[in-house]
Amino acid sequence: METTDSVGRIGTREALLGYERTLDCVHCGLCLQACPTYRSWGMEPDSPRGRIVIMRAIAEGRMQPSDTALRHLDLCLGCRACESVCPAGVRYGEMLEFMRHETNRAPREPFALRALVPHPRRLRATFAMLRFMQRTGLVAMGRSLGLPRRFFGPAVGALEPELPPVAPASLRAPIPRRTAAVGTTRGRVALLEGCLASQMFGAVNRATVRVLARVGFEVIAPEKQGCCGALHLHQGFLEHGRDLARHTIENFERTGADVYVVNSAGCGSAMKEYVHLLADEPAWAPRAAEFSKRVRDVSELLASIELPPMPHRVSRxxxxxxxxxxxxxxxxxxxxxxxxxxxxxxxxxxxxxxxxxxxxxxxxxxxxxxxxxxxxxxxxxxxxxxxxxxxxxxxxxxxxxxxxxxxxxxxxxxxxxxxxxxxxxxxxxxxxx
Ligand code: SF4
Ligand code: SF4
Known part of the structure; x- marks a missing residue:
């Protein structure tokens, strides 16, 4: 949707905001050595400063969004190490998301983001099938025939043999909707199970619930929760990301929890930024602001409270x-x-x-x-x-x-x-x- 900014420029909200963010950069270059891709190749266009110059030139119409120009943005990890060292407070992550949104060359989202990740049932069925195939030797057989590479590309073909086996169903099932605190309750928290994380790291979710309950929190796992949209936002699919954000806000609001706990850094970061993502939607902006205020990484929450003594040594x-x-x-x-x-x-x-x-x-x-x-x-x-x-x-x-x-x-x-x-x-x- 087109809009006009304070100085009369016309464009989508994302294009205008993305452009404004590029103006914060003073080109000092202090971010270069923090950037993993600059460290890999030592090339200015693959550094934060170089990418900001490209984004600004495209936004001002001085450069075409050609495949060559956009390739430098594709190669950005979106790790935001540049933000941590930037003296000018550049909001690089947002800028990149806006620019990816504006210049997206893919006709549609990748299959996994579109048809799998946001659908918990499909995701569970996929992992159940994968486990069956691993245990019956079908995966090994497919690997020997080169099927992962043929159907899902060289990267999946190369990564697949190194990935850990799919966990048993008991670890992939949803966690209990409510877990009571051990002893005196100090508050109620709601836990994000995550999409892929709930299938691949069910043990982490269960450990999180046990610890939170042990230190005195009642733990609610919101019903019908799914993907928070972090992966979509990271790739610049902002509309789908916003849908998933609204859905997540609704689900967590219903729990009546004081704090929303996350054990996945990418999800927590996205959820803390819903406040910016939905800032222009009058019906959602106050809800998103309240939601983001309540989000805590699990380490952040636990470090902020007095913990009961831990009885077991972990000598590692x-x-x-x-x-x-x-x-x-x-x-x-x-x-x-x-x-x-x-x-x-x-x-x-x-x-x-x-x-x-x-x-x-x-x-x-x-x-x-x-x-x-x-x-x-x-x-x-x-x-x-x-x-x-x-x-x-x-x-x-x-x-x-x-x-x-x-x-x-x-x-x-x-x-x-x-x-x-x-x-x-x-x-x-x-x-x-
Ligand atoms: S450190 Fe910040 S201001 Fe300096 S070049 Fe990098 S992004 Fe720009
Ligand atoms: S987000 Fe990471 S990879 Fe991208 S420019 Fe910044 S430091 Fe480099």
Missing amino acids: RVAYHDACHLAHGQKIVREPRQLLRRIPGVELVALRDSDQCCGSAGIYNVVEYESAMQVLERKIDCIAEAKPDVVAAGNPGCLLQIVVGAKRRGLRIEVVHPIELVDRAYHGDPPSA
Whole structure:
């Protein structure tokens, strides 16, 4: 929909806002060394500053949105490391989403984003089928015939053999709608189960519920919740992202919870930004603002309260990897480390470049496989150097990506969400699978 801004320019809201964001950049270049793709290739057009120049030139009509120009934007991870070091407060993530929205060359959303991720039943059926195929040897047979590569492309063909097996149905089923607090209740929280995360990281959701209940929260899992839209927004599919945001707000409002807890950095970051996403919709703006105010990453919530003593030791050397959408998207850096340090037995070891992206970045590792693997290689170098027993990260995409990288490098490490270590400290080691 076309609109007019304060100085009379005409365009879509996204185009105008995206353009305005580009004007904040003072071209100092302080962001260059923080940018993973600049570090990969040392090319200005693949740096934050270079990309902002391209976006501004396109917005001002001085450059055509050609495939060559847009390719530099495609190669951006959207990790927002540039925002964390920018002295001018550039809102790069928003700018990129607006520009991707405006210049989208794909005729429609990728199949997974359109027809799978937003539909919990379809997602559950897909993972049930995958598990059946893994257990009956059909996946291995298909792999030997090169089917994943043929049907889903080279990236899926290359990643598939390294991915962990699909969890049993008991871990993929929805979590209980209500879990009572242990002892005195200190409040009611609602938990986002996530779309892909609910199928691939059901154990993380269950650990989150156990810990929240153990420390005194009543935990509600909103009915009919699905995808929060983070993946769609990241790729610039803003209209679909807005639909999913409205749906998520409605579902969480019904719970009457004081706080909305998220254990996935990408989802939490998107949900905290609904306030901006829906700012121009009078019926939704106040609801989105109230919603975003209540969202907390699980580490953020736990670091802010007095915790009951943890009875079990977790004697491990733990390296913490900062998920981009926690460190750069939400500026949550200290809290997960504080939480890990509170676990008896944990030795937190330094990880060089811990806030550099691992290359997962939404669906980047599938759509930009070669670049994602270069970024991953550097992350695995740092992990190998730190020699931990465990790598902890607060985002499902990072967990999968680091599992793949560690397996390829032959590193014998465990890769977990921090909340799983807290859960072990409260409830002991989980039974081995
Ligand atoms: S640090 Fe900020 S102001 Fe400087 S070039 Fe990068 S984005 Fe622009
Ligand atoms: S979002 Fe990440 S990859 Fe993109 S320009 Fe900024 S630092 Fe570079």
